[in-house]
Amino acid sequence: MTVSVVLYTSDLRVHDHPPLRAALDGAQEVVPVFVRDPAVDRAGFAAPNRLAFLADCLADLDRGLTERGGRLVVREGDTVAEVLTLVRQTEADEVHMAAGVTAFAAAREARLRKVLEDDGRRLYVHDGVVTVVPPGDVVPQGSDHFAVFTPYYRRWSDQPPRTPLQAPRTLRVPPGVRSDRVPRRSDVADVSPALVAGGESEARKRLGSWLSDHGDAYEDRHDDLAGDATSRLSPYLHFGAVSAAEAVHRARRRGGAGADAFVRQLCWRDFHHQVLAARPEAAAEDYRTRPGGWRTGADAEADLAAWREGRTGYPVVDAAMRQLAHEGWMHNRGRLITASFLAKTLCVDWREGARHFLGLLVDGDVANNQLNWQWVAGTGTDTRPNRVLNPVAQGRRHDPDGAYVRRWVPELAGLDGPAVHEPWKLTGPDRAALDYPEPLIGLADGLDRFRQIRGIG
Structure with a gap:
């Protein structure tokens, strides 16, 4: 044999x-x-x-x-x-x-x-096996990887897709091969309360049902915080419980604007993998050096602790951070908002945020976590490295009725509509009744500090 x-x-x-x-x-x-x-x-x-x-x-x-x-x-x-x-x-x-x-x-x-x-x-x-297109298969002239997403996406989209393989019907393992016990979830302590079930069976069921029920609306709804219309397949992709190549194949077979938008997100995943494959040091070091440094010391540590706990005083930031703690997962728009707030409003090193995310995210993938953090922090592949996401504007745009905030920040559940995004504007007894902190810093002050650190006039 x-x-x-x-x-x-x-x-x-x-x-x-x-x-x-x-x-x-x-x-x-x-x-x-x-x-x-x-x-x-x-x-x-x-x-x-x-x-x-x-x-x-x-x-x-x-x-x-x-x-x-x-x-x-x-x-x-x-x-x-x-x-x-x-x-x-x-x-x-x-x-x-x-x-x-x-x-x-x-x-x-x-x-x-x-x-x-x-x-x-x-x-x-x-x-x-892990990606749709292998890192290194799509490269620009004169370089070993693409450093900008859009040209990579164009070339990636032109690649002939691999035909997904069927699962084997039978296989035989030699007799007498010793195995340790297969781990059980119950073996692990300190798991987030609402962590989803893992495994290929669950992954395939989720992919099929999501494409059928929500895929067509993905382009319009993928940033809707309260609607939660994303596929939530990232943990299964991280562990390879579902094939990224098969996900692309099935989405393209369905067709439509929603499927195209979903495939584009899978291309982002491949993009980050090809960057890390070419620059493995980017897992811990700035991909691109920027002027200035990061805040350190007791005040910065206190701000970092408040951010981790979801007590920054900015409701959409705090809602996303509490979702992370409860589910071990965070909506992608929430990841962008919270990362921008830490790195560019609080001016705390992106590595601190990436480390906290990796400690909780079930989909904590080194390529996607670290390079998405660098993209937001302005040290990565973003072509607009000094953009700052305003958490109030982001909340109003992507959670216009405040439903996402009220779901995760129960202290503010009594506030109606978009007013939930600016509780500091309440006065007198209404403000005193809220067990919710004041903002760590005013947004204008945070922006001024960021520009000074970056040397932006």
């Missing part, structure tokens, strides 16, 4: 899975394995919400494989060492895995390739 190993990382599915398909095409038996590597924790990639969601994904993946005659093998330890042990035990000739874009993923791949080759075995790394 010829044997291949499929190393699962951030591609936890059986549908449209090129490494699994290639392994089945080349071997009679396949060992699907996921390694719970402590190095992931030490690198800061693990957080309670993601660990709980990961447990759901692994349990669902195991069910999907079992239904086809196989099972998921789970090991704990150093990924390279565990895979080497497994291939020796099963006499596997090949290992198949999806390509990653982070420095951590690149280092893991390089180590694994060397030890396998030294042992007379081969590693096959498959592109286009």
